[in-house]
Amino acid sequence: MPKSRLEAFSDGVIAVIITIMVLEMKVPHGADLEALLPLWPVFLAYLLSYIYVGIYWNNHHHLMHAVVAINGSILWANLHLLFWLSLVPFVTGWMSENHFAPFTVALYGAVLMLCGLAFVLLTRCLVTIHGRDSQIARWLQDDRKGKISVAIYAVAIPLAFVRWWIAIGLYAVVAAVWFMPDPRIERHSGEVTSRPDRPDTTS
Amino acid sequence: MPKSRLEAFSDGVIAVIITIMVLEMKVPHGADLEALLPLWPVFLAYLLSYIYVGIYWNNHHHLMHAVVAINGSILWANLHLLFWLSLVPFVTGWMSENHFAPFTVALYGAVLMLCGLAFVLLTRCLVTIHGRDSQIARWLQDDRKGKISVAIYAVAIPLAFVRWWIAIGLYAVVAAVWFMPDPRIERHSGEVTSRPDRPDTTS
Amino acid sequence: MPKSRLEAFSDGVIAVIITIMVLEMKVPHGADLEALLPLWPVFLAYLLSYIYVGIYWNNHHHLMHAVVAINGSILWANLHLLFWLSLVPFVTGWMSENHFAPFTVALYGAVLMLCGLAFVLLTRCLVTIHGRDSQIARWLQDDRKGKISVAIYAVAIPLAFVRWWIAIGLYAVVAAVWFMPDPRIERHSGEVTSRPDRPDTTS
Amino acid sequence: MPKSRLEAFSDGVIAVIITIMVLEMKVPHGADLEALLPLWPVFLAYLLSYIYVGIYWNNHHHLMHAVVAINGSILWANLHLLFWLSLVPFVTGWMSENHFAPFTVALYGAVLMLCGLAFVLLTRCLVTIHGRDSQIARWLQDDRKGKISVAIYAVAIPLAFVRWWIAIGLYAVVAAVWFMPDPRIERHSGEVTSRPDRPDTTS
Numbered sequence: 001m002p003k004s005r006l007e008a009f010s011d012g013v014i015a016v017i018i019t020i021m022v023l024e025m026k027v028p029h030g031a032d033l034e035a036l037l038p039l040w041p042v043f044l045a046y047l048l049s050y051i052y053v054g055i056y057w058n059n060h061h062h063l064m065h066a067v068v069a070i071n072g073s074i075l076w077a078n079l080h081l082l083f084w085l086s087l088v089p090f091v092t093g094w095m096s097e098n099h100f101a102p103f104t105v106a107l108y109g110a111v112l113m114l115c116g117l118a119f120v121l122l123t124r125c126l127v128t129i130h131g132r133d134s135q136i137a138r139w140l141q142d143d144r145k146g147k148i149s150v151a152i153y154a155v156a157i158p159l160a161f162v163r164w165w166i167a168i169g170l171y172a173v174v175a176a177v178w179f180m181p182d183p184r185i186e187r188h189s190g191e192v193t194s195r196p197d198r199p200d201t202t203s
Numbered sequence: 204m205p206k207s208r209l210e211a212f213s214d215g216v217i218a219v220i221i222t223i224m225v226l227e228m229k230v231p232h233g234a235d236l237e238a239l240l241p242l243w244p245v246f247l248a249y250l251l252s253y254i255y256v257g258i259y260w261n262n263h264h265h266l267m268h269a270v271v272a273i274n275g276s277i278l279w280a281n282l283h284l285l286f287w288l289s290l291v292p293f294v295t296g297w298m299s300e301n302h303f304a305p306f307t308v309a310l311y312g313a314v315l316m317l318c319g320l321a322f323v324l325l326t327r328c329l330v331t332i333h334g335r336d337s338q339i340a341r342w343l344q345d346d347r348k349g350k351i352s353v354a355i356y357a358v359a360i361p362l363a364f365v366r367w368w369i370a371i372g373l374y375a376v377v378a379a380v381w382f383m384p385d386p387r388i389e390r391h392s393g394e395v396t397s398r399p400d401r402p403d404t405t406s
Numbered sequence: 407m408p409k410s411r412l413e414a415f416s417d418g419v420i421a422v423i424i425t426i427m428v429l430e431m432k433v434p435h436g437a438d439l440e441a442l443l444p445l446w447p448v449f450l451a452y453l454l455s456y457i458y459v460g461i462y463w464n465n466h467h468h469l470m471h472a473v474v475a476i477n478g479s480i481l482w483a484n485l486h487l488l489f490w491l492s493l494v495p496f497v498t499g500w501m502s503e504n505h506f507a508p509f510t511v512a513l514y515g516a517v518l519m520l521c522g523l524a525f526v527l528l529t530r531c532l533v534t535i536h537g538r539d540s541q542i543a544r545w546l547q548d549d550r551k552g553k554i555s556v557a558i559y560a561v562a563i564p565l566a567f568v569r570w571w572i573a574i575g576l577y578a579v580v581a582a583v584w585f586m587p588d589p590r591i592e593r594h595s596g597e598v599t600s601r602p603d604r605p606d607t608t609s
Numbered sequence: 610m611p612k613s614r615l616e617a618f619s620d621g622v623i624a625v626i627i628t629i630m631v632l633e634m635k636v637p638h639g640a641d642l643e644a645l646l647p648l649w650p651v652f653l654a655y656l657l658s659y660i661y662v663g664i665y666w667n668n669h670h671h672l673m674h675a676v677v678a679i680n681g682s683i684l685w686a687n688l689h690l691l692f693w694l695s696l697v698p699f700v701t702g703w704m705s706e707n708h709f710a711p712f713t714v715a716l717y718g719a720v721l722m723l724c725g726l727a728f729v730l731l732t733r734c735l736v737t738i739h740g741r742d743s744q745i746a747r748w749l750q751d752d753r754k755g756k757i758s759v760a761i762y763a764v765a766i767p768l769a770f771v772r773w774w775i776a777i778g779l780y781a782v783v784a785a786v787w788f789m790p791d792p793r794i795e796r797h798s799g800e801v802t803s804r805p806d807r808p809d810t811t812s
Binding site: 079093 | 210211214215217218219221222223225226228230231233234235236239250253257260261264265267268382
Binding site: 014015019020032047050054062065 | 610614622624625626681696698699702703706712
């Protein structure tokens with residue numbers, strides 16, 4: 001079963017998710033700066049969620065690039081990830097309309113954590129198919145970023161009830177961790193990138 | 204006529220359907236758990252519809268993978284399936300806003316059944332083109348799941364007027380029937396999946 | 407310049423157009439048949455527009471299948487077609503919310519006619535690139551359907567001010583004209599379809 | 610890392626952006642010409658934004674056609690461009706609902722300028738990867754259009770506070786500058802276009 005349609009469908013869903021989030025930014029009624037400024041929580045939340053969804057798309061891209069074969073359980077593990085991602089616009093809108101009220105910030109973090117766990121589950125399913133000696137298994141065996149992320153979420157979510165900006169700051173730290181280029185992946189694909197005339201042997 | 208654009212267009216439509224359904228989950232006005240809890244019927248309905256649309260995407264994926272040739276009537280049989288699928292967000296929203304009122308649950312089931320019949324029609328059109336001896340015809344000749352589904356719908360829709368949760372439970376049973384991997388398809392594509400270095404001779 | 411991204415982008419835009427139209431079908435407030443029945447004009451308008459957008463997607467698919475080369479002016483002729491198609495949800499919604507009031511039915515027809523003329527313009531640009539002796543020029547030289555369509559629109563639009571259902575009926579006739587398989591195109595692609603093992607020499 | 614998914618994802622996001630903009634054109638309540646005419650600022654703003662987003666899609670298409678290799682920083686430079694493009698529906702809606710009030714027109718121009726700068730940043734990142742002697746670097750070294758655009762924006766944005774139509778007129782001039790076919794790009798890809806039987810050696 002080729003992976004092209006899985007990629008195309010995921011691209012479509014993530015593209016719609018990232019774009020409908022902006023629909024939460026309702027056009028204000030006034031026409032000056034004073035009408036625009038109260039939108040700052042909506043804009044901040046949109047920016048953070050945009051970066052998060054962008055990270056997931058990037059990681060999905062990197063992960064699928066290394067995938068050789070898929071099967072029915074991969075299709076469902078992927079739909080499971082997309083399900084939690086599809087809830088991001090809802091929790092983003094709820095959190096920003098309530099100016100980062102504690103419970104909304106905690107729920108936002110919980111959905112982000114569930115997206116993270118769904119991504120881990122997807123990678124586990126891929127390793128099961130490809131075998132423990134495959135390239136994809138070697139890349140994924142040292143999943144330090146994933147463990148750090150879950151630890152930060154576990155700390156940040158209860159802290160949302162103390163100060164909202166501590167939790168949001170910690171969510172931003174997780175984003176920063178993932179934003180940094182991953183040396184494992186860049187090293188592998190870097191070889192291919194630097195010599196584009198050489199046929200790509202990884203896909 | 205190659206099948207790539209049919210797949211890409213169907214992926215696009217299904218991706219938008221699955222994503223705009225979440226727009227029915229309107230952001231509640233309060234900021235605490237009490238404001239969130241009344242959304243449970245909307246969330247439950249979203250979850251069920253998400254799984255249903257996911258099943259259709261999966262089945263479409265499996266079906267098209269085995270397709271060799273398409274023509275104009277396949278394009279329309281496919282658009283016919285997408286038409287009924289495009290009504291899923293509407294009936295999902297109507298049912299959940301009315302807390303599973305009997306008529307709305309029955310209509311939801313009717314649209315699901317029409318999606319199912321449209322899928323059967325699409326497979327029939329594909330068999331007509333590929334011939335009774337083709338691989339796709341052999342896969343589809345034993346359509347037990349399709350017959351069971353229609354039988355369950357026929358029972359569930361009138362039962363919506365007795366107890367809504369009986370009907371919803373039966374719709375969930377249909378989803379579970381389809382969620383199980385199909386031994387016929389897995390057997391065929393499994394051979395290819397387990398030996399990814401072998402050229403895929405089915406596409 | 408390859409045509410693949412033009413196709414992918416057009417698929418995306420048409421997929422979103424066809425799906426957001428259903429958002430005009432606002433969920434009614436009651437939960438019974440009496441609440442649903444007043445939606446019939448919205449459903450009828452959605453059905454007609456769905457068929458129209460489906461026809462454009464089908465024709466676009468057939469047309470692009472025969473295209474060998476594109477350039478910058480083709481990209482804009484295609485965007486021009488998509489612009490008028492993007493107005494279809496707006497005029498559909500306006501017409502159906504006003505129960506087929508004369509002016510709204512006339513404007514609906516005008517947008518459909520502009521879509522038709524934009525499609526003709528796109529085909530002209532393609533013939534200019536491919537040359538008068540190309541396969542695409544031979545297919546398009548006998549554009550009877552296009553001429554009949556424009557003639558019917560020219561009659562139907564003023565008749566919208568007499569009786570709305572005459573105009574809608576004539577729009578449905580245009581749809582039926584295009585729905586019928588085109589013998590010119592089926593004949594060409596039919597050869598390929600019936601012998602799928604033969605390499606497709608037209609693309 | 611192949612560029613196909615970057616293209617597909619960008620196509621998806623831009624397709625949704627261009628289509629959801631039309632959702633800002635709310636269906637008017639009356640059913641005659643008098644109800645439609647007050648929508649002219651919304652239609653004018655939609656038309657201008659549609660052309661702008663169309664230009665970005667065209668330029669993205671041309672640019673990516675010449676790209677040989679991508680890496681993680683290109684993915685983010687591309688997401689950065691899509692972020693500013695995703696704000697276009699918001700500023701279009703705000704500007705048109707307020708009948709081109711000065712501040713809204715200035716903000717609209719500011720977002721357009723940020724899109725432009727994000728495109729320049731994306732091209733710089735691509736030149737860094739491909740090297741100063743690459744085909745893509747030669748195309749981009751004479752970026753006259755980019756410099757003219759930024760200069761016009763810098764003049765137009767403050768002029769929005771004098772007369773709104775001067776600023777909008779200047780934004781339209783920028784669009785016209787980009788709408789004209791680029792002789793550099795057409796010359797290169799023209800060779801390929803005119804001989805479609807020759808294998809495309811640039812991608």
